[in-house]
Amino acid sequence: MRITAITVWQLDLPLHKPYYLSGGRLRFDALDSTFVRIDTDAGLHGWGEGCPWGVTYLPAHGRGIRAGLEELSPHLIGKDPRQLDAINRTLDLALPGHLYVKAALDMACWDILGKSAKMPVCELLGAREPDPVPIASSVSTGSPEEMLDEVRRFRDRGYKVHSCKVGADVHLDIKRINHLAANELDGEVMFYDANRAWLPREAITVMNAVPGLTSWFEQPCETLDEIAQVRAQTAHPICIDEALHTYNDLVRIHRDGIAEVVNIKLNRVGGLTKARALRDFCLSTGITMLVMDTGGSVLSDTAVAHFAQSIPQPSCLGVWSCQEMVSIDPAPGAGARNIDGCFTAPAGPGLGVEPDLAVLGTPVAAYEA
Numbered sequence: 001m002r003i004t005a006i007t008v009w010q011l012d013l014p015l016h017k018p019y020y021l022s023g024g025r026l027r028f029d030a031l032d033s034t035f036v037r038i039d040t041d042a043g044l045h046g047w048g049e050g051c052p053w054g055v056t057y058l059p060a061h062g063r064g065i066r067a068g069l070e071e072l073s074p075h076l077i078g079k080d081p082r083q084l085d086a087i088n089r090t091l092d093l094a095l096p097g098h099l100y101v102k103a104a105l106d107m108a109c110w111d112i113l114g115k116s117a118k119m120p121v122c123e124l125l126g127a128r129e130p131d132p133v134p135i136a137s138s139v140s141t142g143s144p145e146e147m148l149d150e151v152r153r154f155r156d157r158g159y160k161v162h163s164c165k166v167g168a169d170v171h172l173d174i175k176r177i178n179h180l181a182a183n184e185l186d187g188e189v190m191f192y193d194a195n196r197a198w199l200p201r202e203a204i205t206v207m208n209a210v211p212g213l214t215s216w217f218e219q220p221c222e223t224l225d226e227i228a229q230v231r232a233q234t235a236h237p238i239c240i241d242e243a244l245h246t247y248n249d250l251v252r253i254h255r256d257g258i259a260e261v262v263n264i265k266l267n268r269v270g271g272l273t274k275a276r277a278l279r280d281f282c283l284s285t286g287i288t289m290l291v292m293d294t295g296g297s298v299l300s301d302t303a304v305a306h307f308a309q310s311i312p313q314p315s316c317l318g319v320w321s322c323q324e325m326v327s328i329d330p331a332p333g334a335g336a337r338n339i340d341g342c343f344t345a346p347a348g349p350g351l352g353v354e355p356d357l358a359v360l361g362t363p364v365a366a367y368e369a
Contacts, residue, residue, distance in 0.1 A: 297329065301322060
């Protein structure tokens with residue numbers, strides 16, 4: 001089997017309402033998503049999606065993906081898409097770094113592998129764990145009562161895990177956390193995500209001011225060095241998100257005891273193949289995981305569901321559903337959907353979701369032999 005063509009679409013995904021994170025300093029109104037279809041000489045094709053969360057969340061942007069695809073796609077023509085390690089070596093040799101550019105291509109190759117083997121991607125990743133995976137809500141920064149009201153709206157839709165965005169004024173953050181924690185229900189998990197907003201001094205102040213919490217703090221500061229400083233002076237578990245890009249980052253997190261949880265975002269780490277290596281390291285060292293993507297539609301969410309369902313549940317704390325935050329659905333009724341606050345990976349071969357070409361519109365690029 002050989003790759004014969006790679007086609008690219010761009011689709012704007014407006015958010016239902018403006019979204020704020022990192023203490024309110026970052027605002028987002030729409031996402032720029034890139035869809036990729038890889039065709040083969042065997043008549044099989046696979047789909048991938050790459051969608052950074054705006055241009056200020058990470059060093060990634062939608063136009064960068066499409067520029068990278070222009071560089072990378074010719075190197076994949078004629079390759080066997082089922083040989084995932086070889087595909088990734090080709091991508092890394094052709095364009096060092098730029099992991100977020102490669103994730104959509106890797107996802108499409110996994111889709112083809114699943115269709116070729118007549119197996120869902122989660123089983124090719126090693127397992128389909130029996131239980132659905134809980135979805136973590138994403139509670140935008142606001143006043144303590146506004147944030148609790150948003151948690152209540154998520155509860156009404158079955159959510160039991162809540163990612164609460166903090167990271168502004170230290171005193172207000174302490175009030176937010178105390179108010180939310182005081183209203184946490186039995187069987188519910190709330191964790192607090194600063195998205196890099198705090199300086200080490202601020203993170204230490206907030207975390208030590210709320211000693212009774214049983215959950216964790218996510219990405220309190222910008223860098224692993226800063227978070228290591230916070231780790232040495234606080235007791236709460238810490239989750240690394242934005243500072244985890246590579247396998248070497250994960251090795252350092254474990255070696256230096258920086259965090260107990262990591263958030264594996266498929267687009268940020270370069271796709272399912274590289275995420276699989278991170279997963280296996282975490283399982284062998286006792287690091288627990290969240291599994292998400294940086295943004296996107298039901299296509300990205302479905303890849304997340306497959307990856308998360310390959311992880312034993314005690315080691316996977318939850319996923320995130322971006323599709324519910326955007327107002328355009330490129331694959332109506334298909335893929336992983338929120339059922340009582342959980343995702344289940346589709347049972348069909350590959351990813352189990354096909355975008356509607358009428359929604360995607362006219363391709364913006366095509367690469368052929």
